[in-house]
Amino acid sequence: MSYTKKAYENNIINNVKQINNKTINDNDITPLMNLIDNTFSIVEEINKKDSDIGELWNEIASDIIASINSSTSGFYRQGIITLRSVLELGCMSFFYSDHKVEFHLFKAHDAKADKYVSTLIRDYDFYTTNYIQSFYNNIEKIQTKNNSISIFLSKIYKDLSDVVHGRYKTLTKQSTLKINYSKEQFNFFNDKLHSVLSILAVMYILRYQDIDNTSLIALANKSGTVQL
Numbered sequence: 452m453s454y455t456k457k458a459y460e461n462n463i464i465n466n467v468k469q470i471n472n473k474t475i476n477d478n479d480i481t482p483l484m485n486l487i488d489n490t491f492s493i494v495e496e497i498n499k500k501d502s503d504i505g506e507l508w509n510e511i512a513s514d515i516i517a518s519i520n521s522s523t524s525g526f527y528r529q530g531i532i533t534l535r536s537v538l539e540l541g542c543m544s545f546f547y548s549d550h551k552v553e554f555h556l557f558k559a560h561d562a563k564a565d566k567y568v569s570t571l572i573r574d575y576d577f578y579t580t581n582y583i584q585s586f587y588n589n590i591e592k593i594q595t596k597n598n599s600i601s602i603f604l605s606k607i608y609k610d611l612s613d614v615v616h617g618r619y620k621t622l623t624k625q626s627t628l629k630i631n632y633s634k635e636q637f638n639f640f641n642d643k644l645h646s647v648l649s650i651l652a653v654m655y656i657l658r659y660q661d662i663d664n665t666s667l668i669a670l671a672n673k674s675g676t677v678q679l
Contacts, residue, residue, distance in 0.1 A: 491512065655676075
């Protein structure tokens with residue numbers, strides 16, 4: 452049996468509309484809107500400071516919106532998969548802020564996008580305490596423990612990668628092909644979204660020493676890696 456336009460409209464489009472309504476009515480999504488506002492704040496400031504890196508953050512902002520849209524539409528695993536892309540691009544952007552030669556190769560010569568979070572931490576001591584001290588001298592006074600940020604990055608990257616690679620415990624275990632609303636799955640996504648954006652806020656604040664945005668500082672503190 453072929454999948455018709457009418458079947459797609461009934462089973463996907465109309466069903467997604469219902470899930471969107473259930474999600475909005477059953478959850479306070481104001482914090483999600485605040486996260487989008489925080490993202491736009493970072494995009495705006497980075498574009499002022501470094502327009503090349505700002506291009507990456509335009510892509511990151513688009514992925515964040517796509518991730519939220521997926522999760523509010525019932526595609527929870529797809530939302531998480533996009534979140535890993537957000538984390539990877541975010542970390543790449545901060546890495547390239549400090550490595551302009553590598554960024555030139557990446558942009559001008561289409562070099563491989565192989566700066567995975569785990570690779571950055573292993574090969575470059577990325578956002579370890581020693582790394583951060585090169586641009587933020589007082590990191591030892593505000594971090595909650597030594598290497599708190601790189602440890603957090605490793606953990607959240609592993610959690611997201613488990614979903615991307617289909618580790619069984621992370622599957623949504625659908626018994627049918629029908630898309631359904633799940634408050635549990637939405638909350639799981641929401642938790643990972645806050646984790647990713649809170650640590651990106653930490654990295655942005657430290658790298659660019661932007662301590663004027665109280666909303667971003669509050670978000671960064673939620674990561675538990677720093678006390679700003």
